[in-house]
Amino acid sequence: MKLYRSAVQRPVTTLMVFVALMAIGIFSLRNLPIDLYPEIEPPFISVFTVYPGASASDIETNVTRPLEDNMSTITDLKEISSVSRDDVSLIMMEFEYETNLDEATNEIRDVIGRIIRFLPEDIEQPTIFKFTSAMIPVMVMAATADESYPALAKIIDQEVVNPLNRIEGVGTIAVAGEPVREIQVNVDPEKLDAFNITVEQIGGVLATENINLPAGNIKMGQIDYPLRFVGEFQESRHINDIVIGNFGGTPVYVSDVAVVQDTLREMTVEERLDQRLGLRLIVQRQSGANTVQIANEI
Numbered sequence: 001m002k003l004y005r006s007a008v009q010r011p012v013t014t015l016m017v018f019v020a021l022m023a024i025g026i027f028s029l030r031n032l033p034i035d036l037y038p039e040i041e042p043p044f045i046s047v048f049t050v051y052p053g054a055s056a057s058d059i060e061t062n063v064t065r066p067l068e069d070n071m072s073t074i075t076d077l078k079e080i081s082s083v084s085r086d087d088v089s090l091i092m093m094e095f096e097y098e099t100n101l102d103e104a105t106n107e108i109r110d111v112i113g114r115i116i117r118f119l120p121e122d123i124e125q126p127t128i129f130k131f132t133s134a135m136i137p138v139m140v141m142a143a144t145a146d147e148s149y150p151a152l153a154k155i156i157d158q159e160v161v162n163p164l165n166r167i168e169g170v171g172t173i174a175v176a177g178e179p180v181r182e183i184q185v186n187v188d189p190e191k192l193d194a195f196n197i198t199v200e201q202i203g204g205v206l207a208t209e210n211i212n213l214p215a216g217n218i219k220m221g222q223i224d225y226p227l228r229f230v231g232e233f234q235e236s237r238h239i240n241d242i243v244i245g246n247f248g249g250t251p252v253y254v255s256d257v258a259v260v261q262d263t264l265r266e267m268t269v270e271e272r273l274d275q276r277l278g279l280r281l282i283v284q285r286q287s288g289a290n291t292v293q294i295a296n297e298i
Contacts, residue, residue, distance in 0.1 A: 039287065040133045043078075043095040045104060047071075047112070050124040052087055060084040062120050067091055070115050074107045075099075101130055134171070134287045139295055142271070144278030150264060152279060153178030160281070167297045169289030177271025177279040183236050184261040191257040195247045202254065205244045209233075236262040 049063050064084045068091055072080055076099040083090045095104055105128055112126050143160070145152045153175060161173050185206070187199060215227040233239055240255035254260065271280050285294055 038133065041101060042131055043097055043099055043101065044131060045093050045095070045101065045108060046129045047089075047091040047093075047108065047126050048129060049089040049091075049126040050087060051089065051120060051122065052124075053122070054087060054120075056084050056086050059086070059089045063123060064089040064091065066115055066118060067112070067126070070111050071108060074104060074111065076104065105130060132287070135284060137282045138285045138291045139283040139298055141281040141283070142273040142278055143281065144273040144276045146276070149277055150179055150181075153180070156279065156281070164283070164298060167294060169286050169294045170298075171284045171286040171289075174282040174284070175279055176282065177267070177269065177277075179267075179277075179279075180265040182263055182265040183233075183239070184263060185239065185254065185258045186261065187258040195245060195252050195257060197245045197247075197252060197257060202244050202258070205242060206239065206254075209242055236260055 047067065049067065051059055051063055054062070064082045067089070068080060068082050071077070071091065071093065074093070076096045077093055078096050079094040081092050083092075093104075093108075095101070108128055112128075116126075143152065143156055145155070148155060156175060156178070161175065164170060164173055185202065187202065192198065209231060210233050211231050213229045213231065215229045217224050217226045219225070237260070239260045240253065242254045243251045244254055244257070245252040271278050283294070283298065285291060
């Protein structure tokens with residue numbers, strides 16, 4: 001009863017309290033993150049390992065089994081399973097609920113560091129994947145172009161992706177299906193035999209020529225200038241003038257045994273918009289960001 005009596009006797013104070021509560025509520029509502037899904041972190045971690053050119057049985061014997069045997073001792077591990085396919089090893093680990101996945105990830109990384117020297121030399125560095133609800137895209141967009149399709153990825157990166165990355169709350173923007181420039185050196189086997197040159201020899205020469213190297217420094221007065229040897233090809237036509245060997249005292253150029261083409265890399269998956277080639281932009285938010293606000297600002 002004292003509360004009601006005080007509220008009646010002090011109406012101005014009571015009104016000010018209610019106004020303050022309403023102001024706090026409106027402020028909290030405007031800054032409350034809105035998302036389609038709650039912040040969840042399933043207790044699962046996967047490890048991907050790529051071994052190019054290896055069969056499923058080789059992957060199982062030389063990659064999957066050694067990794068799986070060593071990871072079975074990780075703390076709070078509930079279940080571990082694996083899949084071995086050509087070129088790829090996948091190990092899936094389920095942990096007990098309320099397990100600190102950051103600590104589990106560090107343990108997995110330590111295990112990989114200890115065993116990596118016993119795995120085949122040609123494997124790629126194992127990749128640790130931990131799924132969270134924040135990784136679900138908040139927006140997916142598509143873009144296409146007619147005349148400028150070969151340069152579409154560069155245009156999108158400079159004119160679209162960079163400005164969008166500056167929006168508060170945007171985590172990453174991935175681009176899928178973008179055309180990638182590729183320089184092809186198509187050799188003629190008969191000409192290689194005629195000049196007694198191998199494909200490996202051409203590859204070694206091009207790799208050596210297409211490189212930038214530091215060349216020391218030069219001091220002029222009080223200023224020390226670093227020097228750099230620029231050897232990377234500026235244009236694909238310059239590859240034709242590279243000397244790759246010698247035959248009968250005459251230098252052999254790339255153009256004598258091969259055709260250089262400046263083209264686009266062959267894509268295994270195409271992105272199409274209204275039956276036209278294009279690319280897809282996948283927007284992911286930062287943890288705790290407001291999905292609705294991000295979508296509106298994009």
